[in-house]
Amino acid sequence: MKLLCPICGKTYDEPVQRCECGEPVEFEPFKGEPYIGKTVWERFWDFWPVEPALELSLGEGDTPLVKSRLGEELGVKLYLKNETVNPTWSFKDRGTFLALSHALRESYKAVGTVSTGNMAASVSAYASRFGLRAKILVSESASDEKLKAVSVYGGEVIRVRGDYGKLYFESLNLGERLGVYFINSDNPFRIEGYKGIAFEIAEEVSPDYVLIPTSSGGLFRGIAKGFIELHESGLIDGLPTLIAVQAEGCSPICRAFKEGKTRVERFEKPETIAKAIANPYPPSGNAVLKLLREFGWKCVTVSDDEIREAQRKLAGEGIFVQPASATGVAALRKLELPEGVKVVSILTGSGLKTLKNAPARKIRECPLEELENCLG
Numbered sequence: 001m002k003l004l005c006p007i008c009g010k011t012y013d014e015p016v017q018r019c020e021c022g023e024p025v026e027f028e029p030f031k032g033e034p035y036i037g038k039t040v041w042e043r044f045w046d047f048w049p050v051e052p053a054l055e056l057s058l059g060e061g062d063t064p065l066v067k068s069r070l071g072e073e074l075g076v077k078l079y080l081k082n083e084t085v086n087p088t089w090s091f092k093d094r095g096t097f098l099a100l101s102h103a104l105r106e107s108y109k110a111v112g113t114v115s116t117g118n119m120a121a122s123v124s125a126y127a128s129r130f131g132l133r134a135k136i137l138v139s140e141s142a143s144d145e146k147l148k149a150v151s152v153y154g155g156e157v158i159r160v161r162g163d164y165g166k167l168y169f170e171s172l173n174l175g176e177r178l179g180v181y182f183i184n185s186d187n188p189f190r191i192e193g194y195k196g197i198a199f200e201i202a203e204e205v206s207p208d209y210v211l212i213p214t215s216s217g218g219l220f221r222g223i224a225k226g227f228i229e230l231h232e233s234g235l236i237d238g239l240p241t242l243i244a245v246q247a248e249g250c251s252p253i254c255r256a257f258k259e260g261k262t263r264v265e266r267f268e269k270p271e272t273i274a275k276a277i278a279n280p281y282p283p284s285g286n287a288v289l290k291l292l293r294e295f296g297w298k299c300v301t302v303s304d305d306e307i308r309e310a311q312r313k314l315a316g317e318g319i320f321v322q323p324a325s326a327t328g329v330a331a332l333r334k335l336e337l338p339e340g341v342k343v344v345s346i347l348t349g350s351g352l353k354t355l356k357n358a359p360a361r362k363i364r365e366c367p368l369e370e371l372e373n374c375l376g
């Protein structure tokens with residue numbers, strides 16, 4: 001399958017990571033038929049640009065779509081796509097699995113990524129699973145605590161001093177020279193893996209809106225591509241309205257969209273509790289902007305207080321997500337959607353990864369002798 005630049009349109013036969021113009025590349029849209037099968041990889045077998053290494057799957061994907069009560073007061077039907085149940089507790093595993101299937105077939109001995117959070121843990125875990133070495137490049141400021149969840153899988157964690165934004169491009173260049181396959185936030189195979197979220201949603205409901213927490217833009221592009229391929233294959237009647245959700249304190253894509261720009265500019269001094277979506281200079285930002293404009297989709301920002309509130313409400317329904325993953329539900333009340341519409345919010349990652357900021361309740365103390373009182 002050919003790779004295509006969504007911005008300038010140039011195509012490539014070889015598996016490049018980015019276009020010469022600097023923008024991300026993606027596989028040409030695929031049209032086809034699903035099969036009957038146990039996993040999303042099998043049901044949509046023809047839709048992946050590389051054969052998934054099923055024998056090495058850790059069970060990523062096929063996550064629950066949970067009917068929520070949280071839409072009731074707003075008069076909408078809300079569904080939660082619970083990606084927190086993936087093997088390393090975020091949707092990143094879908095993309096990592098497919099990208100590693102490619103790396104294995106191309107006989108790479110090592111893979112890498114630039115991340116401090118969920119993607120780092122995911123690549124570290126799957127590299128071990130696939131028997132490959134992992135080089136995880138993190139910023140100087142990454143805390144030891146966060147890196148434990150990465151290094152536990154055996155990945156080699158390297159703290160890099162210097163400009164974190166440049167690290168993304170530098171890693172691709174050096175990786176190519178040194179034979180390390182870098183699976184960064186918008187690697188084309190990673191994007192393909194994320195299509196599965198759209199496929200699974202469409203198997204259960206036909207949503208009017210899909211709320212997508214957005215940082216680098218990889219997840220948004222993947223879900224968009226999934227729905228577009230279903231539509232072009234005649235498997236769904238129309239496209240849902242996709243809504244990119246960003247934290248107010250780091251919203252370069254929404255800002256550029258609002259100002260009618262075609263290029264995203266660096267967001268200075270990002271500040272939000274939603275660390276997993278705080279990329280100030282998103283590598284797929286321009287590609288997301290193009291999709292938003294082309295399809296008449298939307299971009300919405302939410303404040304840290306709104307995020308905390310949504311996180312608490314979700315926990316009150318039994319699902320504990322990290323702040324970044326609560327942004328979709330936080331955006332719900334700002335959107336003023338028509339009554340009765342079906343909305344899916346993507347719960348991208350687990351709250352157990354960010355216990356420090358969790359909206360926990362006060363714990364009561366009780367001497368055993370007074371237990372009867374305490375229980376009453």
Ligand SMILES: *Cc1c(COP(=O)(O)O)cnc(C)c1O
Binds near residue numbers: 216218
């Ligand atoms: C990576 C991530 C996102 C955003 O995905 P992008 O592809 O960077 O836009 C959202 N939420 C969580 C929990 C993530 O780990």
Ligand SMILES: [Zn+2]
Binds near residue numbers: 006008020023
């Ligand atoms: Zn290009």
